Amino acid sequence: MMDVIAESKTRVLQGRDERRNQTIPSQSPEERDRLVHAFHPDYKKEEYHRIRIGPNAGERTVREVAELLESDSSLPDNLDLTPQYRVDVLVVGGGGAGATAALTAKAQGAEVLLVTKLRLGDSNTVMAQGGMQVAITENDSPVTHFFDTLRGGHHKNDPKLLKVLVEEGPMAAQWLIQLGVLFDRDENGNLKTKKGGGSTQPRLLTCSDYTGLEIMRVLKDEVLNRQIPVLEFSPVVELLSDADGTCTGAVLKNMDNGQLIVVAAQSVILATGGSGRLHIEGFPTSNHYGATGDALVLAYRLGARLSHMDTFQYHPTGSVYPEQLAGALVTEGIRSDGGHLVNQDGRRFINELDTRDVVAAAIIRECAEGRGVKTPAGRVGVWLDVPMIDLLIGEGSIAKRFPAMVRQFQRYGMDIREEPVLVYPTLHYQNGGVAIDVDGQSQVKGLFVAGEASGGLHGRNRLMGNSLLDLIVFGKRAGVAAAQRAKEARVRKLTLTHVTRFRGELEKNNIKPARVAPIILPDYVRREEAPPPRPSRSLINQTPYRISPRSD
């Protein structure tokens, strides 16, 4: 088995000179369509189900999301809803969007409470490596950014949201810099830009390959500096509403002791991120532990419409070897800087900088048609020729530009500066989400949504680097609007009427919920009985003292 890999790897090395001068044209719109329809997981009919109840009834989505939307609540209808907290703005989710919204609402004078599932900052944001798109170069403009994104999203993006994103992008970058985020600079002190897949101009701002970590580290520190109260390990398990269906607060669960906490709020901002941990279509994922799509079900039960729930982003280059890194991301930056995708025969097969859906479909095609490489654990993938980067732009570039990647593989004894890596698409991003307007407001009054949890902006395929920008731009907008709304403070009722109604709908439609949701954490605990531990003297806490006999 290893020999087959080694042999194929040799072909990667041998083909370098030839590949170097080869240009692979971008696909025509028709070719892209054909490729994506034939091989992209979004078009696998048998994985799709019709949603039976709620605002999106009649639309199609993947089985995992359908089960989520048609799930049961974990709460009894008659729960005591006396609030322990009363705040202006309740921010739900401690990733980039949540932190940004909380800081913004606080700066507007609102009393803010931030609650999150894990620790503040444990999120998808912290893992973003590739960068953030902002149109700042001479040849670029917000308008070009707009059209690139629209093309990437198959023209299904909401143009109004998109205009806000690209136009407020530079101000968002400025805000981050004022908070101390250190984007990479060129010799003249200008921001360095890199070209991302599907973009006609270089516009990715980076902090080497730690862009998300750097942004999150700073935002988190600022949340603490501004003394915004934070409740960790306290996910929202249900929203609250009044008789008109306005959102009036939420119920949280203290994950340490199981106790429920009731919060009354004038505005609620859901910034709970994506849904990779649903493992849609059985895919491994690049997402963090808490990415279980909670906003989708919370908002849906309260009557908010979702948009584009039939499309997900599979990042073309998830790692498949070593096995421990299965599903982990190999950043797109590698392809931006010239890393080639190469099949088992040593050939390139797609323009590496086409949009993600197209590149992912092409990799799946290569593997489905027998031009992939099998790993010892039985996965398949194609080569990503990382060392090509040092050959193209100079010795040491990989180490300098991708320290996180180098470290990650080094932990398993692989040196990506020297050897290519094996990749296959991994479940990465929720293209759609809760539909919002330019203020981040959902269809439900008082309920705002920001970041990956929201939908409409990215159309049917998010362009790389647009998500980090999304969560700053719309995190801010939601923060402002939510704080504004709180100024008209009214005392509103806290009820679970919408849950009772939703349960009625389920029953009327004869739906037996497949699960209770929000899911909170994926269930990875192995239930089979573990083999009994071998009796052994080797256990280190039991190493006996050896007292050597005195020799004198």
Add this chain to the structure above:
Amino acid sequence: MTERVNESTIGAHGRIITVEIMGRPYSVPEGLTMLRAMWYTGHEVVRGAGCLGGFCGACAVTYRTRDDVRLRNGLACQTVVVDGMSFFLNFSYYPNRKALYDLDQLSDPKQDLFKIYPEATLCRNCNACTEACPQGIDVRDGVWKSVFGDFEKVSEMFMDCVMCGQCIPVCIADIAPNHVALYASRVQGARLTLPPENLSKRVGEIQSGKYDREWKRILSMSEEDLKVASQPSK
């Protein structure tokens, strides 16, 4: 309901080995990361897991391997178990002091370090912080560089810092080195680096309404017109 992908066995291959989790021995297949070994042996993991990708520091772990006296620190989502290893998730929830400051209000940020983190000057060079760091950062050197005002270098050195906090409890001078470094890095970015000209220029253009007419035209287009307009000119 178990997920279609079960993380608890990813990486497992053949040989069964013995590991100790919080002092209790378990048999697990070789090849699992520590976190997966915990799921594999039936542990519900709530605290102690975050990004699962080596970036957030939630899975700070302390471990020892057989025949090695040294207690080591690591990240449980990134460290593969070996036979005879003993580990526990240490959660890294130290109630250390994090100074509160307003970056805009600092008068002399390099000097202000001594007010904000006065203990930083008390480093006794024991190097325990560096040895504790799972990211291989020369933490001790970072503390000194902060004290001597080389904030630029500190910001570069600590770009890899996942804020796992494992350098905090080992410090005999009561310093939280990661927080000292974060202060230095933020100051470097916010106060000691000139604003980038290309960005300022673009912000100016947008605020002066340079694109407004074009936006008006674009936002009045139909989906079909937008499609045509978005084809890149060769």
